[in-house]
Amino acid sequence: MECLYGLPRRFYSDAHPFSSAEFSEHLSAAGVQQNIAPPHTHFCVGAAEGAVRRIKRQLHFMANEEGSNWLPCLPKIAFMINNSVMPDIKVSPFAALHGFIPRLSLDNLLAPLRSVSLEAKMRELAADREQLRVDLMHYRERMKRFSDAKHQRVDFQPGDxxxxxxxxxxxxxxxxxxxxxxxxxxxxxxxxxxxxxxxxxxxxxxxxxxxxxxxxxxxxxx
Known part of the structure; x- marks a missing residue:
């Protein structure tokens, strides 16, 4: 996924994943100069390490406070991190990638699907709901036939x-x-x-x- 604001001319990194050979090849093919700098220098503000520390603190807090109920809080943590404005690029990572500011936690999940037709997704959802309604109707009819066959009323006559x-x-x-x-x-x-x-x-x-x-x-x- 490319940034909607265009690619930078020079890239400073302080994290090991950004120094991989595959990532360097992508930068070279795009004409971007990559410089590996130690963290907390005038070339690099330690954004990668700071982001990792923030994520770690939030996960520790959720695990300690919520116990086993911390999983539903992950979208909120992702929303907070993606919507935090970075001082070096003056925008949030989410806005740099997708071109708009997220308002809800659901935007983190829907943003990768914006390239896909949402109308097609809604049509698929409507078709699935209709199929579920038909299956439920068949199930009810089948259970009714089973109940009617099991509870057939028998007529009796005096003396039986x-x-x-x-x-x-x-x-x-x-x-x-x-x-x-x-x-x-x-x-x-x-x-x-x-x-x-x-x-x-x-x-x-x-x-x-x-x-x-x-x-x-x-x-x-x-």
Whole structure:
């Protein structure tokens, strides 16, 4: 990425990464003179070492104060460093690279994408959201079909033998399950039947919902 303010004619460095052969070749190809100077001289203000120290102090502070919650603070640290005006170039590093002053931490992430069409990115995002909506609709339909197949209502007639579901005790002293056979006495409506079953040793007729009933099948003879 090239600086929008143009390339310098002379480059002073006080950091080892800037003295690599690959970086020197790029500077030579661009016609930039590179001078390696020790830090804190009149040729170099120690900007690289100062930036490293600032980053290190901020990371230590976040790690000590926030504990394991310091990762979300990294964009704020990057925003602070990128938006700090450097005395030698009179602008911030972010403004030197991208040509504008960042206002939000999100600008640090969006700036490299400014060369890419943001409209294309928004179209991709809209397509992903539409696909997610379609997938969610298919998932709901599939779960509805599964629930309907699992909870098919069975019609009973008076005199049928059925099994009655007992939910059991929430404290575990009584287990839930089906008991029977019991007799269907009367059909009260589409979902409720009058079933005769023992309650405290006595047979009583009580209304039962259809979801709590199962058809009783005689055990097969061995």
């Amino acid at each position: 033998k059925v099994k009655l579901f007992h939910p059991g005790s929430p404290f575990g002293w009584k287990r839930g399950g089906f008991s029977g056979p019991h007799d269907v006495v009367q059909r009260l409506n589409e979902q409720t039947y009058l079933v005769r079953y023992p309650v405290r040793g006595r047979l009583e007729d009580r209304p039962v919902h259809a979801w709590n009933l199962e058809r009783y099948h005689l055990p097969a003879d061995d």
